Amino acid sequence: MIERLALIGVGLIGGSLALALRAADRVGEIVGCGRARANLERALALQVIDRIAEDPAEAAQGADLVFVAVPLGAMRAVFQALRGHLGAETILTDAGSVKGSVIEDARAVFGSIPPRLVPGHPIAGTEHSGVEAAFAELYQNRRVILTPLPETDPHALQRVAQMWQACGAEVDLMSVAQHDEVLAATSHLPHMLAFGLVDSLARMRENDEIFRYAAGGFRDFTRIASSNPEMWRDICLANREPLSAVLGRFSVELADLADSIRRADGERLLEIFSRAKAARDRYVDRGRIEGPRSGS
Amino acid sequence: MIERLALIGVGLIGGSLALALRAADRVGEIVGCGRARANLERALALQVIDRIAEDPAEAAQGADLVFVAVPLGAMRAVFQALRGHLGAETILTDAGSVKGSVIEDARAVFGSIPPRLVPGHPIAGTEHSGVEAAFAELYQNRRVILTPLPETDPHALQRVAQMWQACGAEVDLMSVAQHDEVLAATSHLPHMLAFGLVDSLARMRENDEIFRYAAGGFRDFTRIASSNPEMWRDICLANREPLSAVLGRFSVELADLADSIRRADGERLLEIFSRAKAARDRYVDRGRIEGPRSGS
Numbered sequence: 001m002i003e004r005l006a007l008i009g010v011g012l013i014g015g016s017l018a019l020a021l022r023a024a025d026r027v028g029e030i031v032g033c034g035r036a037r038a039n040l041e042r043a044l045a046l047q048v049i050d051r052i053a054e055d056p057a058e059a060a061q062g063a064d065l066v067f068v069a070v071p072l073g074a075m076r077a078v079f080q081a082l083r084g085h086l087g088a089e090t091i092l093t094d095a096g097s098v099k100g101s102v103i104e105d106a107r108a109v110f111g112s113i114p115p116r117l118v119p120g121h122p123i124a125g126t127e128h129s130g131v132e133a134a135f136a137e138l139y140q141n142r143r144v145i146l147t148p149l150p151e152t153d154p155h156a157l158q159r160v161a162q163m164w165q166a167c168g169a170e171v172d173l174m175s176v177a178q179h180d181e182v183l184a185a186t187s188h189l190p191h192m193l194a195f196g197l198v199d200s201l202a203r204m205r206e207n208d209e210i211f212r213y214a215a216g217g218f219r220d221f222t223r224i225a226s227s228n229p230e231m232w233r234d235i236c237l238a239n240r241e242p243l244s245a246v247l248g249r250f251s252v253e254l255a256d257l258a259d260s261i262r263r264a265d266g267e268r269l270l271e272i273f274s275r276a277k278a279a280r281d282r283y284v285d286r287g288r289i290e291g292p293r294s295g296s
Numbered sequence: 297m298i299e300r301l302a303l304i305g306v307g308l309i310g311g312s313l314a315l316a317l318r319a320a321d322r323v324g325e326i327v328g329c330g331r332a333r334a335n336l337e338r339a340l341a342l343q344v345i346d347r348i349a350e351d352p353a354e355a356a357q358g359a360d361l362v363f364v365a366v367p368l369g370a371m372r373a374v375f376q377a378l379r380g381h382l383g384a385e386t387i388l389t390d391a392g393s394v395k396g397s398v399i400e401d402a403r404a405v406f407g408s409i410p411p412r413l414v415p416g417h418p419i420a421g422t423e424h425s426g427v428e429a430a431f432a433e434l435y436q437n438r439r440v441i442l443t444p445l446p447e448t449d450p451h452a453l454q455r456v457a458q459m460w461q462a463c464g465a466e467v468d469l470m471s472v473a474q475h476d477e478v479l480a481a482t483s484h485l486p487h488m489l490a491f492g493l494v495d496s497l498a499r500m501r502e503n504d505e506i507f508r509y510a511a512g513g514f515r516d517f518t519r520i521a522s523s524n525p526e527m528w529r530d531i532c533l534a535n536r537e538p539l540s541a542v543l544g545r546f547s548v549e550l551a552d553l554a555d556s557i558r559r560a561d562g563e564r565l566l567e568i569f570s571r572a573k574a575a576r577d578r579y580v581d582r583g584r585i586e587g588p589r590s591g592s
Binding site: 125191197202211213221228264275278 | 419441474478481488489490492499505509514528539543549551557558562568572574575579
């Protein structure tokens with residue numbers, strides 16, 4: 001049970017956590033703060049939060065758990081605002097999509113890693129943002145990765161894990177570096193391809209005509225290109241090295257494909273397509289790629 | 297009304313046409329032929345077809361419309377099998393994803409373009425194949441592109457257009473070159489990116505771990521990588537030039553993105569992501585990207 005939950009950032013991620021914990025009857029009061037007043041008023045009207053706080057320090061007052069769900073670029077400023085305002089027992093956790101940069105921010109602000117900081121990342125989301133997009137089932141059957149450090153208090157870790165389990169999620173522990181590499185490959189790289197594809201088509205002169213004939217596959221494929229641009233800029237900057245590495249690897253693959261097409265090398269193309277189909281079918285069949293489709 | 301419809305290839309595309317025409321009460325007898333006997337038996341059991349023909353020539357006998365829905369690589373052999381077996385009034389149409397190569401095949405086999413050949417392409421499909429994947433609603437609210445040539449009989453064109461409209465589709469006319477360029481950009485290129493992405497991840501040593509954390513966005517993004525490898529090999533070979541051109545354009549875009557990430561150029565990244573999101577949101581909102589999601 002969380003008696004008082006402080007949400008720093010009340011958007012899709014923070015709002016859905018609030019709704020899920022309420023649905024599971026695992027939370028008392030929920031206090032929210034954020035940059036956009038209209039969004040907070042909406043959160044209050046939707047009963048996602050019980051009270052609006054003026055800043056992170058006020059939100060954290062008397063909270064047993066502070067959940068930071070802001071864009072990566074805002075993380076350091078939130079930590080600065082929280083410094084000196086966290087109770088001795090208050091647990092601090094976050095939803096940042098890159099863990100290395102969050103930990104760097106924490107170290108820079110707090111001087112060392114606070115034992116009650118539990119870095120986390122729910123692998124869930126849709127291309128929509130803001131509290132209106134939040135829903136209680138977002139985390140059901142989804143994975144949440146926690147990346148505890150040697151400094152992390154095991155009791156704090158356990159409480160954060162229990163919080164996510166109460167929302168229907170499966171919790172996995174991972175090292176920071178492993179998390180950032182896995183996410184670069186499975187999330188950050190696909191987003192780059194979707195953004196890049198839509199942008200390259202949008203810049204073609206005949207783009208009106210072109211989008212007109214884009215069918216269902218294109219719609220699915222490019223859904224993630226409707227994601228929040230500022231959030232994705234921050235992710236790219238925060239995860240530069242692992243993302244650059246997978247982008248490099250993909251560029252080699254794409255050059256190989258393009259070369260096979262130019263050379264009309266049907267055997268090579270069949271080999272690539274067959275291996276890709278087998279991998280996707282195998283992992284989907286084994287339930288490795290889970291969860292409902294993101295909303296549209 | 298089509299008194300006798302000959303289906304050369306009874307898979308997702310041919311089978312769904314049969315089911316849609318039956319549902320609309322626009323077809324008499326449906327005769328099917330294809331390479332895989334088991335699939336044809338299944339089509340008969342599912343009442344997608346009324347009778348199995350041994351070869352295209354037998355199927356075409358007495359048919360008022362012959363619909364060829366086979367992989368592009370099999371198109372020429374089907375035309376060869378049909379030569380000399382089409383009635384004077386028989387209309388010949390197809391569902392090939394590349395129109396230039398189909399017309400080249402027709403010209404090579406028939407010596408010139410038969411006036412009753414109406415090249416066509418329904419912009420519909422799922423990543424599944426075979427008659428079991430067929431359903432009557434596949435073409436509802438989808439676009440079908442017809443690419444008539446100067447030789448094409450207007451009456452034949454009209455009958456094929458009416459057939460697709462009876463299935464709930466919207467028919468557009470386009471030049472062959474325009475079709476092949478638009479499809480390279482909106483369908484063939486996205487498939488290359490999805491196949492390439494899944495293959496490049498599958499080749500990483502930690503691929504088991506990696507796919508385990510792939511979430512909803514990845515599932516949507518890579519759905520098209522579960523498509524039929526042979527079909528896609530054929531499409532790549534048949535549409536080499538337009539596809540190479542858009543691949544080249546995309547590679548430049550991706551290199552720009554990768555470079556912006558390496559240089560930590562947040563402004564440039566924000567510009568690209570914002571332009572892409574705006575384009576996708578605009579066209580989706582305007583209903584330009586239509587139709588239900590492809591099945592999963």
